[in-house]
Structures are given as C-alpha cells and as structure tokens.
Amino acid sequence: MLALFYAFISQAHGRSFMPIAGTKVAQKVDSLYSFLLVISVISCVLVIGGLIYFALKYRRKTADDKTAYISHNNTLEFLWSFIPFVLFIVVFAWGWLIYRDMRSFPDDALEIHVLGKKWNWDYQYKSGKRTTAELTVPVGVPVKLIMTSQDVIHSFFIPSFRIKQDVVPGRYTALWFEAEKQGRYQIFCTEYCGDQHSAMLGTLNVVSLEEYETWLGDNPYKGLSLAEVGQKVFSQKCTVCHNVNDQRKVGPGFAGLYQKQRQFADGSQAVADENYIRDSILMPQKQVVEGYPPNGMISFQGQLAENELLGLIEYIKTLK
C-alpha cells in the first residue's frame, strides 16, 4: 500500500509540470506540491466519483419515486469536518516551514541591489559593477537581492527557484537563493506594470565562482578602498568645477569641507556631514551656499552607483 502511495507520489512529481528545481528550497516546495497534488487528486476522485456514482445509481425510476428522509448524521458530519481540518493544518504548517526557509536570510549572503523600472531590471554589485542585461551570480553561494522600484510595483520571479517578491517603490524588499547548478534561468516580472509588462523579462546567469570573479573583475574599482574609489570618481567627474584644496573654482574647493558650518542663500545653516554631501551631489538645488548661483551645480542623480557615492563622501572627508 505504502509502496503504491510512493509510486503515485513520484509519478505525480514527474508530471508536475514545474520548471527545473534549481535550489534546495525549490526541491522542498516541490515535495509539498507533490503531496498537495496527491491529496487533491484523491479528494477530487472521492467527491466527483461519489457524485457520479450516486447520480447514476439513484436515477429516477418512476414518476412518483419515494426517497429516504435522511436529515443528518452527526458521526459522518464530524468526520468530514475533522479530517479536512487536520489535513489543512498539516498543509499550512508544511507551507509555513518552507516559507520560513525562504525568508531566513543567511548572514554571509552576497548582496546585490536590484532596481525595477518600466520595463527592465537594473543590478548593482557591491564592487560598483552595474548591469541591466542579466543577473550574474556564483553557484553554491547564497545571494541576497535587495530590491526597490523607481516607478510602479514590479515583482521579481525566478520560476526555477520557486521564489517571488514584489518590488515596491519607496521601500526595500528582499529575496535570497543559493543556486545548485550552473546555467541560465528565466526571470519574470509578475506584478502588472503597464504596456510592456510581459516584455520585462530577465535572465539569471549562474556561473562558477572563478568565472564570477573574472566577470566581476572588469570592475574598475577592484581592490580599491572606498576613499580611493572616491578619488578616482572625483578625478573623472568633479575636477572641472571643484578643487581639492580650499580655493574656489566654479564651485567651492573641498579641503576642510567636512564638518564645516555652511551658510546658505536662503539664510539657513547646516554642518557639512555625510547627508549634506550626499544631498549636494544628488539634489544640489536643495541647499545652495551663499554666494553661488542657484543652478551652478548639476544633479548626479542616477549617474553614480551607491559605492561611487560613498567613495566620494569618504574621499571628501579625507581632504584637509
């Protein structure tokens, strides 16, 4: 009997039509799915089979058939309430346990930032590398995606890993996975986001660790400290208007800027801390220092990766 049951499960599993299971979590989900499929088929056979059997067996014979008056049966009613209840609780608990795995983020996960926008995905690595084409990750390493959207709600779905999470503007959501096999996997957007929703596709490229590092090696900042990254960015993007000493060029010189009191055109004041420097790079019109034209500085919003921005801040802090 048990063997038959097992055979049935493996049969159901083979015909489940689920995509390849690429992670341990996905395999767990598939076991639960097989169980659900089996009890669902059994329930349907019992209910629909009973229905058809009764309907055929008790067909009307004569125009004035008399029928049995059966109003209820407590034992039967208790059983068919209690048995489904127990089954539902089992399924609930099983689903919860796997969900807990899905939502327990390993501490050592490789973090990648994902930005959803109409209608593609943008990936930023800690090294500063930034891609839109495909998400490249190493095999056998836990990866944590920290996701947000710059416009509407999207949803990040990797069918082969059985994971999905909405990507919501104005907040960060996260997903994690540890790919077991190298290969290319489909990524879908699964929250309706407009005209090209169905074209908001992506590819997950799982490669070996060495391959991943080589790929990441194209990174211009590899091996540099944050301040060194900042120095490099500064020399490329800032020196046209700013000096590293305290002499004014187009804009102010930056030596000694950090922690200095700033006097603004609107009369307010602030201390030049990290937030001030960040705002001045991304939203320069927010606070214009007295004596400078209101539109002298252009915004670098969207042009700097987070580590480039952090690097700039660190570098400016070192200028004495």
Added chain:
Amino acid sequence: MAVTTPESEHNYLNHEKGLWSWLTTLDHKRIGIMYMVSVMFFFLLGGIFALLIRTELAAPGPGILGDGQTYNQAMTFHGAIMVFMVIIPGIPAFLGNFVLPLHLGAKDVAFPRLNLLSWYCLMVGALITFTSLIYNGSDTGWTFYTPYSIEHASSGTVWVVLGAFVMGFSSILTGLNFIVTTHTLRAPGMSFFRMPLFVWGLYSTAIIQVLATPVLAITLLLLAAERLLGIGFFDPALGGDPVLFQHFFWFYSHPAVYIMILPAMGVISELITAFSRKTIFGYRAIAFSSLGIAAVSFFVWGHHMYVSGQSELAGVIFSFLTMLVGVPTAIKTFNWVATLYKGSIVFQSPMLFALGFLFLFTIGGVTGIMLATLAMDVHFHDTYFVVAHFHYVMVGGTLMAIMGGIYYWFPKMFGKMYSEGMARMSFVFIFTGFNVTFFPQFVLGAMGMPRRYFDYLEIYTHLNQVSTAGSYMIGIGFVIGLVTIIQGMMNGEKASDNPWGAKTLEWQTASPPPHENFNYEPQVTAGPYEYR
C-alpha cells in the same frame, strides 16, 4: 391595466404595460427581470472582451489586439465588467430579487423604492465606467493597484474607479434590503430553520455586502482624490504607501469573492434537492457554514498579499485563517453529495448545471487550498495558476449556478418552458469548453507563466492554443443559452405552476406569480425540503 384580462391570467408581467411601467416599477419580480436583462447584456460585453483576450493569446507576438496597451485595456474591462456588473449583482440582485420574497412567502422586499434605486445605481455606475472609453480607457486591471493607477495608467481610469464606487451602492442597498426583508417579512410559520438554504446564502451575502462594500467605496474615493488632487495616500512619491492600498482593496475584495459564491451555493442547495426529490442532508450544517464562511471571510484578505511586502507574520496568520475557510466549504460539498445518496435523480438542465458546479467547484476548492499554502503561493502567485483557480470558482461556481438558476426559475418567471434539448446543449458546450479553456491554465501557471501578459514565451504556446479553442466553445455554449432563453420567452410552451415538483413556497403560487405573489397568505408548517 387591461381590464379584459381574465382574473386567472392576471400576473406581474401584465399587471401594468409599457416600458415606463418597468422603469418605475417597485415590484421585486420586475426589478429582478430588469437585473436579468442588464446582467445578460453586461455578460455579453465582458464575454466579447474575454474572447478578444483569448484570441490575442492564441499565438505569441502581437495579434488581434495589436499592442500591449490595447490588450491591457481589454483585460481591464473584462475583469471590471465581469466582477462589478455580472458576478456581484448576478445572483443576489437578479435571482435573489426575484426569488427571496417568494421563498419567504412575502409580498415584496422590505424597501421596494430602495430596491429600484439599487438598480439605477448599477446602471449609472456602469454608464460612468463606460464613459472612461471616451477618455482613452483604463489599463489598471480591475484591481487598480497603486501607484500605477495614480501616475501611470491611461486617463479614463478615474471614471472606472468612480463607476465602481457608484455600483458599490447598488450592492450595499440590496444587502440592506435583504437583511431587513429576511427578518421582518417571513410568512407565518416561516421560522429561520424553515427558510430555504438559498435564503441563508443570500442573508450571509447581504451581511458581507453591507459591511465590506463601504470599505471599497472609501478606498476608491481616496484613490480618486489622490489621482485628481494629488493628495498622497498610496503613492510613495507623494508620501503614501502602495501596500496600504492593497490591504484596503482586499479587505473588500476578498469578502466580495464570497458575495459571488455564497448565493451560488444557496442556488445549488435548491437545485440538488429539487432534482433528487430529497431533503437536504445536514440543513443546519449548510446554513451555519454560510454564516461561518461570511464571518471568516473578513479575516483572510492578506492571502492575496503573501509576496507584496506585507509583514511575514501577517502572511502566516492569513494562511492559517484561509485554511479555516476551507472547512465549512468542504462541509457543504460533502453535504450536497450526501443529499444525492438514495435520491430520485433526474438530469434536467438545471440539475446538469448543479452537478457541473460540484465538479468544477471541487477542483476550484482543492487548488484554493494549494494557493492558501504559504510556500506554494510564492510560486503560484500572479501566474496562470491563479487565473485558472478563480475562474474555476467564479465561472465554474457562480456562473454555473446562475445558469442553473435561470433554467430552474424560468417557468416561474415567465410562465413558459424553454427547449430542454437546447438547454442541455448549452450545458455540454459550456462545461466542456470551460475545462478545455481553464485546465491547461493550471499547467501554464505551474510552468511559471505570469498573468496579465500580452505576450509569452514560445514554450507556453501549445497550451495557450488549447485554452483559446476552449474559450470559443464556451462562447458557443452561452450563445445557445441566450437563444434558448429568448426563444423560451417568446414561444415557450405554457408551464405549470410547479413543473419540477419542488417544495419551496414559490412553486405553490401561479406561474408567473400575480403582482402580490400569493393570492392568499401562505402558512408554513414544515421545512423547505419535505420530500417524504
């Protein structure tokens, strides 16, 4: 009124004459018929959009609808029409209006003028919704998720939102009316436990309509205010929270699923007993499970939001509570099957639809349990698995019940019989076509195909073609059904007062009933299904 009409021929249909007498009628039966005509018209429209969608999806790449935006508008109108104009008013406002007072032995509903106002609310709301077509339509889907609906959607969106707002009042007023009617207008001897189970279904539904619909109304108003005036409630760019919108929306829209299915379950109880000529098995279990479902339905909305970014603990609680709704639903199903045991069963067309309901609803039910399971839903959410599931419940459930109900009460409504052969043919096409359309969508969903996709990957082509072929079968089935109904109304043979030999009160009065429903005051001395 024509004085020459013999007393025996006097009925609610010829009580007054002319279009104006219909548009100003306070008779629940006539209002029911007006709902029937409007719901059938809306269903035709929504069905055309459905066929356009399926035709587009017959092959990958641009098809009949040309581009993503047109497809998304068709998808939005299909959803909004079917939900707000067909399935929600379908059973309570149409069948419920006609049958409830007859079931209770009453002359009318408690507030006949309010009843007429409800119909006008539906009409005005529908008109406002269709006005959006002049303003470039709407492409949000029927769920209006923010911030898409606020900043990005096409400009007609606010009209659809306001239309749904007005239609909500139709639902609230009907619910209120039915609650009061059930409490105050029962015939002498009609205790609560002698009420037909359809009344229990309508009553449970009415509670949800009255309590949940105002939340939708407020949510839609906030959405309109945000879109028109830029007040930030839901758009993070304005300081709002888009997930809050989803909580508000599903706080109504999940119970609304039970507005759609509870009265359908009531209809099924009537059909199963009448056509197996047998008392219902477990009357009280079915009656209380309706109330139980209605109560728990308010606490399960978050199962639409497992991956939305809501709190993970909330997801766990909602998953648990959703499992609890499964229990009374399972009880009902088992009770219906048990009712067949040792019955005297005939396969008249209403019974075919009732058995079809049980078949499809069982599949809808077990897949609902799969979706309620947290880790499973993470994979299935927003894929075609969900589309298949809710069509099995809403179409396989509610629409099958509406069709069965129309055929069942048709002789009472019009005093005529339709062609049984044609009605059976419509069943065969609808039932077969339905499974051909939607069963492959479970597989598509398991394979990962997301919903609301204008275009899809090659691997999904084959099953989509099967699905599209099935949708044409459903279309043919409903056209046959429509022809059957119109033909029956025009040329049907005269029906007797009680052609099915059923026991509930409406079958004891004339077909069609007189203006006052009963020419005598009904006295109730037994339960509704006393087949002995």
